[in-house]
Amino acid sequence: MCNPNKINLNINEIKRLIPQRYPFLFVDQVLSLIPKQEITVLKNLTANEPxxxxxxxxxxxxPGVLACEAMAQASAILLAYGQGQKGLSLIGKIKNAHFKFPLIPGDSLQIHMKIERELTNLCFVSGEILVGGQKAVTSQFIFSNQKSDHA
Known part of the structure; x- marks a missing residue:
């Protein structure tokens, strides 16, 4: 049975939620989003990536930092959609980033992020990148929300 709380988003809907654009947009599609809880996105790596x-x-x-950026962008979509945040979610801290194997052209990255805890202007998120069902990257993030007038 389809969960009515799960939301799918295409690239145009993604662009309405986060400011990143090519060549620095690392989310192709939102496969599943449960507001205020979790998100799963897709990023297909092609040989044409700059x-x-x-x-x-x-x-x-x-690069590992770009894998972390892809995870952060997935999180930013979740925060913007689920909480109607105005402004910009910025990375305050990356913790326990582990890279199990390289991400290469042809890989289809399934990025799953989950909100662990929220405070007034902080959000704690953890997640993983899967390739072919295997964990490639795991990490935890702390985000701060910068209000629109300061973003």
Whole structure:
């Protein structure tokens, strides 16, 4: 049975929620979103990603910081949609980032993020990147919400 609380979003709907754009937009589609709880997004890595040209030309690998950025963007979508946040969710801290194996062209990244705890202007989120059902990256984040007039 379909859960009526789960929401799917296409790229145009994603662009209405977060400010990142190509070549720095790392979410292609929202597969599942439960407001104020969790999100699962898709990012397909192609050989045409700009960072693969220099990291590394003969053995392209997605930089770990960009994998974390993809996780952060998924979290920002969840925060913007689920809580109607006005302003910008900024990374305050990245904790316990673990990289199990490289992310390479052709990989389909399934990024799952979950809200663990919320305070007034802080949100604690944890998540993982799966490739073919295998954990590639795990990490925890603390986000701060910057109000629109200061963003």
């Amino acid at each position: 960072y693969f040209q220099g990291h590394f030309p003969d053995q392209p690998i997605m």
